[in-house]
Amino acid sequence: MTNAPKTPPPEDPIREHTYDGIQEYDKRLPNWWLFTLYATIVFWIGYWFYYETSGIGPRDTAVLAAELERIEAAKLAAAADLLDDGTLWQMSRNSVFVQAGRATFNSTCASCHKESLRGAEDGGIGASLVDGTWVHGGRPTEIFAVVDKGVLEKGMPAWGPIIGAKKTAEVVAYILSHHEEAK
Amino acid sequence: MMFAGIYYSTQRLVKARLASDFLSALHFWGWQAIIVAAAITLPLGFSRSKEYAELIWPINIAVAFIWVVFAVNFFWTLARRREPSLYVAIWFYIATIVTVAMLYIVNHLSIPTSLLHSYPVFGGVQDALVQWWYGHNAVAFFLTTPILGIMYYFLPKAAERPVYSYRLSVIHFWSLVFIYIWAGPHHLLNTSLPDWLQTLGMTFSLMLWAPSWGGMLNGLLTLRGAWHKLRTDPVLKFFAAAVTFYGMATFEGPLLSIKSVNGLAHYTDWIIGHVHAGALGWNGFMAAGMIYWLLPKLWNKPLYSQSLANLHFWTGLVGILLYVAAMWVSGITQGLMLNATTEGGTVLAYPNFLDTLNAIRPMMLMRVIGGGLYLVGWLVLAYNLWRTIRGAQTVNGSIEVYAEKPAAADTRLGFAGSVFNAPVLLSVFLTGFATLWMLGENLVSVAGLVGALLTVVAGYALLYSRGKVWQGWYERLLLNALPFTVLTFVAVAAGGLIQIVPTVMVQKAANMEDRVQVPYTPLELAGRDLYVREGCYTCHSQMIRTMVPDVLRYGDYSRLGESIYDYPFQWGSRRAGPDLARVGGKYPDVWHLRHMEDPRSISVGSNMPSYPWLSERNLDVASLPAKINVQRTLGVPYGPLTPQQIFDQVNEQAKGIAKNLRDAGAYVAPEKEIIALIAYLQKLGQFEPVTPAAAN
Numbered sequence: 001m002t003n004a005p006k007t008p009p010p011e012d013p014i015r016e017h018t019y020d021g022i023q024e025y026d027k028r029l030p031n032w033w034l035f036t037l038y039a040t041i042v043f044w045i046g047y048w049f050y051y052e053t054s055g056i057g058p059r060d061t062a063v064l065a066a067e068l069e070r071i072e073a074a075k076l077a078a079a080a081d082l083l084d085d086g087t088l089w090q091m092s093r094n095s096v097f098v099q100a101g102r103a104t105f106n107s108t109c110a111s112c113h114k115e116s117l118r119g120a121e122d123g124g125i126g127a128s129l130v131d132g133t134w135v136h137g138g139r140p141t142e143i144f145a146v147v148d149k150g151v152l153e154k155g156m157p158a159w160g161p162i163i164g165a166k167k168t169a170e171v172v173a174y175i176l177s178h179h180e181e182a183k
Numbered sequence: 184m185m186f187a188g189i190y191y192s193t194q195r196l197v198k199a200r201l202a203s204d205f206l207s208a209l210h211f212w213g214w215q216a217i218i219v220a221a222a223i224t225l226p227l228g229f230s231r232s233k234e235y236a237e238l239i240w241p242i243n244i245a246v247a248f249i250w251v252v253f254a255v256n257f258f259w260t261l262a263r264r265r266e267p268s269l270y271v272a273i274w275f276y277i278a279t280i281v282t283v284a285m286l287y288i289v290n291h292l293s294i295p296t297s298l299l300h301s302y303p304v305f306g307g308v309q310d311a312l313v314q315w316w317y318g319h320n321a322v323a324f325f326l327t328t329p330i331l332g333i334m335y336y337f338l339p340k341a342a343e344r345p346v347y348s349y350r351l352s353v354i355h356f357w358s359l360v361f362i363y364i365w366a367g368p369h370h371l372l373n374t375s376l377p378d379w380l381q382t383l384g385m386t387f388s389l390m391l392w393a394p395s396w397g398g399m400l401n402g403l404l405t406l407r408g409a410w411h412k413l414r415t416d417p418v419l420k421f422f423a424a425a426v427t428f429y430g431m432a433t434f435e436g437p438l439l440s441i442k443s444v445n446g447l448a449h450y451t452d453w454i455i456g457h458v459h460a461g462a463l464g465w466n467g468f469m470a471a472g473m474i475y476w477l478l479p480k481l482w483n484k485p486l487y488s489q490s491l492a493n494l495h496f497w498t499g500l501v502g503i504l505l506y507v508a509a510m511w512v513s514g515i516t517q518g519l520m521l522n523a524t525t526e527g528g529t530v531l532a533y534p535n536f537l538d539t540l541n542a543i544r545p546m547m548l549m550r551v552i553g554g555g556l557y558l559v560g561w562l563v564l565a566y567n568l569w570r571t572i573r574g575a576q577t578v579n580g581s582i583e584v585y586a587e588k589p590a591a592a593d594t595r596l597g598f599a600g601s602v603f604n605a606p607v608l609l610s611v612f613l614t615g616f617a618t619l620w621m622l623g624e625n626l627v628s629v630a631g632l633v634g635a636l637l638t639v640v641a642g643y644a645l646l647y648s649r650g651k652v653w654q655g656w657y658e659r660l661l662l663n664a665l666p667f668t669v670l671t672f673v674a675v676a677a678g679g680l681i682q683i684v685p686t687v688m689v690q691k692a693a694n695m696e697d698r699v700q701v702p703y704t705p706l707e708l709a710g711r712d713l714y715v716r717e718g719c720y721t722c723h724s725q726m727i728r729t730m731v732p733d734v735l736r737y738g739d740y741s742r743l744g745e746s747i748y749d750y751p752f753q754w755g756s757r758r759a760g761p762d763l764a765r766v767g768g769k770y771p772d773v774w775h776l777r778h779m780e781d782p783r784s785i786s787v788g789s790n791m792p793s794y795p796w797l798s799e800r801n802l803d804v805a806s807l808p809a810k811i812n813v814q815r816t817l818g819v820p821y822g823p824l825t826p827q828q829i830f831d832q833v834n835e836q837a838k839g840i841a842k843n844l845r846d847a848g849a850y851v852a853p854e855k856e857i858i859a860l861i862a863y864l865q866k867l868g869q870f871e872p873v874t875p876a877a878a879n
Contacts, residue, residue: 015349019270020195022336023345029354033400037358037393040437044386048621052379053628059378060729064740067731071529 069096077166088140091169092176101174104167108159117178126156130178144172186210186253188473189276189329192336193257196273197264206256213249217242228716229299233314233751235321236290240301243291250287254280261664268661271352275332277668278360282324282675289679290317294816296809300712302817306750308376308743309687314752316367316679323363324675326461327429330469331398334426337473339405341418347404353657355397360671362391364678369440372449373728374754375696375743379622380682381442387678388440395433402426417492421472424500428464432457446730447518450758452543456510463503463557471495471564478571487570491563499560506553513546521758522732531735536761537788605645606653607670613638618681695744698870702748702819703863705807705829706836710863712810713856714753717794724755725764725867738765738868745870748819760791765868772840773847775861797857804833836862 015024051057058066073096076087091097106115112126113119119126127135136146147168150158160168194201201207220242224230230237238246257280261273269277290313293301305313339346346352368376368384403426406419413419435457439448448454475492479485486492520539523532533539616638619631646653660667703711714720725746727737734740741764746752755762770778777784780798782791808826815821824832837853840861844851851857 014345017268019266019268020192020336020340022270022339024271024349024352025345025347026350027348029348029351029397030400033351033393033396036396037390040386040390040392044390047386048382051382052621060373060381061740064729064731064734068734071731071735074527074529 069094073097073100077169083141083144083169085140088144088169088172088176089181091173092140092179094173097170097173098177100167101170101172101177104163104171105174108163109171112155117175129175132179140172140176143175144168147172186214187477188333188337188470189257189279191477192272192333193260193276196270196336197261197266199260199264199266202256202259202263206252206259210249210252210256213245213252217245217249220245224299228718230715230718231291231293231301231303231751232715232718232720232753233290233303233310234318234756236287236314236317239299240291240293240295241298243287243293247284247288247291250280250284254284258664258668264664268658269664269667270335271346271349271356272332272335274352274356274667274671275328275335277664278356278671278675279324279329279332281668281672282320282328282360282364285672285676285679286317286320286324290314294813296813297806300806300810302750302810302813304817305687306817306819307747307752309683310750310752311371311374311376311754312368312380312683312686315370316364316683319367319370320364320675322458322461323359326466328360330429330466333469333473334398334402334422337469337476338402338422338426341416341422341472341476342406342409342412344405344407344409347401347407351397351401355394355401357674358394359391359398361674361677362387362394364675365682366391366440368682369445370756371754372440372442372445373730374726375729375741375745377686377743380686383621383682385440385442389437392434392437395436396430399426399430399433402429415489417489417496418472418476420493420496421468421475424496425465425468425472428460428468428503432461432465435460446728447522448514449728450724450756451514451518451521452510452546452757453514453518455757456507456514459510460503460507463499463506467503467557468499471499471561474564474568478568482572482575484571484575487567491567495560495563495567498556498563502553502556502558502560504553506550506557509546509549509553513543513550516546517543521736522730524732524735528731531732534736536736537786537790540759540790541788604656605649606656609638609642609645610674613642614677622681622685695747695873696742697744697873698742699744699873700746700748701866701869701871702821703866704832704836705811705824706833706859706862707866708810708814708863709802709804709807709833710859710861710866713797713860714863715751717797719763720753720755721757722759722791723761723763724753724758725762726754727762727764733762737762742870744873745868748814750814750817750819763864763867767865767867767869771847772843772861772865773849775864776844776849776851776857779857779860794857797860798851798855800856801854802833802837802856802859804830807833 013026015026017024073091073094076091076094076097105113105117109126112124113129114122114124116122117129118124118131119128121128121131134143136142136151146156148158148160148165150156152158159171163171190201190207217238221238224239224242225237229239231239257276261269291303292305293303295301303310335346335352365387366384368380369388370384372381372385374381403423406413406423409419413423439445439454439457475486517539520533520542521536524530525532613635616631616634620628620635621631622628623631660670725741727733727739727741729740745764746754774785776798778786778791779794781793781795782789807829808824811821811824811829834853837858840858841851841853
């Protein structure tokens with residue numbers, strides 16, 4: 001080809017040394033290339049800081065554990081209409097359930113039972129739920145029944161129709177999380 | 184190809200003949216002998232089971248020896264060079280030779296138990312880390328740096344164009360050799376490898392992107408002004424395509440190192456596609472281009488047929504594209520299916536592993552076609568080569584070289600001159616400070632960060648004020664092969680030291696998490712060696728990752744302590760079959776017997792091979808005492824056992840399994856190999872909890 005440049009344009013200095021006839025330009029590094037290099041370095045610093053130095057970024061195992069809890073919770077929730085004591089105890093050891101139950105409790109039940117769950121002992125209206133005595137029976141299914149149907153004549157409303165079976169189960173799990181299963 | 188390219192170009196680049204014809208011949212024949220030995224031993228099941236490091240220890244020694252022969256020959260030639268300054272290709276060759284030697288030796292440290300068998304000195308996580316430090320960098324320093332060197336010689340030669348940028352060569356050479364070494368843990372993402380190593384592996388892999396592309400740019404941009412030649416010259420076609428594949432593979436690599444992408448792609452064909460883009464496209468096409476360029480020169484005769492060379496190019500290109508595309512589709516399909524969940528993410532969408540294999544079956548056909556085309560291309564090359572050289576004489580002569588004046592005394596850089604100067608010291612400080620920042624606690628870490636920042640600022644200031652001086656220094660360094668080699672070695676050694684030494688040194692307890700494996704009984708150990716011999720690890724991993732789909736499919740994620748006595752580790756790298764980390768106790772003994780004799784009788788449509796000979800051959804018990812002695816030396820808690828005690832234990836356990844089988848209606852003598860394998864499989868996943876107190 002005749003129009004191929006025979007000599008490089010002046011801004012391309014060629015290094016004077018040649019190796020076995022091979023010449024070398026000494027061009028500037030492309031900006032986008034440098035940018036990529038710097039960006040990945042900055043990313044490294046940021047990523048390391050987030051996950052390793054600061055401890056803000058969660059560990060893989062923590063993420064996994066939370067995810068598995070969520071899955072278990074979802075499975076338990078699906079089982080909520082066939083509740084039995086064992087399932088309720090299991091729920092009370094699942095943090096997803098217990099967290100959700102705490103939220104419901106504090107918003108719906110704490111007015112009478114107090115956030116401490118100590119109820120009348122703590123100046124509330126309802127019975128204490130942590131004193132170890134159960135007026136209506138202490139088996140998880142019995143507690144569930146009280147919350148679900150209420151004790152209307154004593155001032156304990158029926159919650160099942162209001163908050164639904166799932167939330168009822170969660171809140172019972174929350175109460176149970178303050179107790180140990182008798183062996 | 185690599186050796187030929189290095190030998191050819193080095194002689195010309197340093198204007199000196201190879202130092203020793205004897206060493207060259209030894210190198211050639213020694214290497215051929217190693218290949219033959221490998222081809223015999225591997226199919227017979229003599230294997231260390233570590234990827235790219237399968238060969239047994241006597242061959243390892245031969246490889247190391249031949250590599251040293253190569254190194255001596257090369258450096259001796261350098262010492263006699265008449266061209267004082269080292270060209271960039273030579274830098275890459277130097278990096279190749281020293282780094283491969285280092286990697287190979289460390290990863291092959293093992294203690295023999297017999298003439299044909301050995302255990303590696305590292306086990307569990309340490310072995311995994313060392314293996315992938317080696318495995319990743321074998322790709323880097325055996326399949327990348329020498330080829331880059333070859334590119335820097337043959338590509339400008341063939342294109343008759345100057346190399347694009349010397350400055351880029353300098354930067355990308357040093358950043359490449361320095362950063363590459365750190366990236367090994369990206370082969371172990373989402374496993375039980377400690378988090379800090381995973382983070383290092385991922386971030387350094389991303390940082391590797393630009394340095395790798397520096398090589399590609401320098402290759403492709405050198406072709407500027409020569410693109411028109413591509414139409415006619417098959418050599419340049421091969422080179423241009425090869426460099427493009429290099430760029431593609433080195434873009435894909437960092438992508439695959441991102442943890443979430445890796446969670447999908449790891450253990451699937453995507454990884455296989457990735458390496459083949461590199462191996463077939465980059466290495467293979469560089470080799471082909473080089474051969475077509477060299478043939479006419481070496482035999483002083485034009486190539487027999489340009490059009491056949493073009494045919495090779497096109498069949499090869501289509502072959503690679505089909506192959507790689509098939510692997511992408513297959514890998515992503517299987518990865519997605521394995522990780523897919525339904526019902527709000529609570530159950531696996533494809534609980535049967537075989538579904539995922541059947542889905543990718545058509546891709547395997549495409550893979551075969553692609554690979555076949557690629558092979559045909561090489562047969563075309565062989566024919567072309569034969570027709571070209573038939574009846575021709577090799578050029579055998581000497582060339583007059585013009586040697587420049589002997590180096591003046593003041594170009595010598597002593598030890599002090601090479602080490603005590605701003606660029607080297609700054610790099611050392613920067614690495615040191617950055618390491619303190621990453622690995623130090625509280626104040627040390629802060630100090631490291633401040634130090635690193637100060638070093639960067641100082642570096643920039645100096646670069647602007649004294650850049651010219653640095654340039655002069657580097658030019659002088661290029662006149663000094665030994666200091667150059669030493670600096671290269673330091674640069675590549677740094678990453679490995681910082682990652683591996685802490686992992687090897689820390690008390691084993693710290694590597695355990697909350698569980699420790701129950702050591703194998705002698706019979707189980709024998710079964711494990713069978714597992715290695717039969718190559719089960721090529722399809723089965725033993726590492727349940729910290730990912731929901733893995734846990735849903737295979738059970739609780741694997742802890743470090745659960746493979747602490749595994750010499751060698753068996754975490755695996757491809758799942759063509761399910762993970763086996765917790766298969767122990769999942770099925771009765773007789774299930775395994777039937778499954779090993781004929782997998783399809785148990786799992787309809789399984790593609791696992793049958794292993795009928797395991798039920799026929801007798802177990803080699805005699806070698807067990809030697810093996811257990813070595814394991815004990817390595818730190819596995821075997822009490823003092825006499826050979827007789829070992830044999831008794833084996834007999835007793837084997838009889839138990841044989842009885843189980845008999846009760847289930849299967850008759851196998853307790854001496855058979857299958858009994859040991861069943862013992863091993865049933866052991867997988869057994870651990871004892873460790874309390875922090877007990878660990879200390």
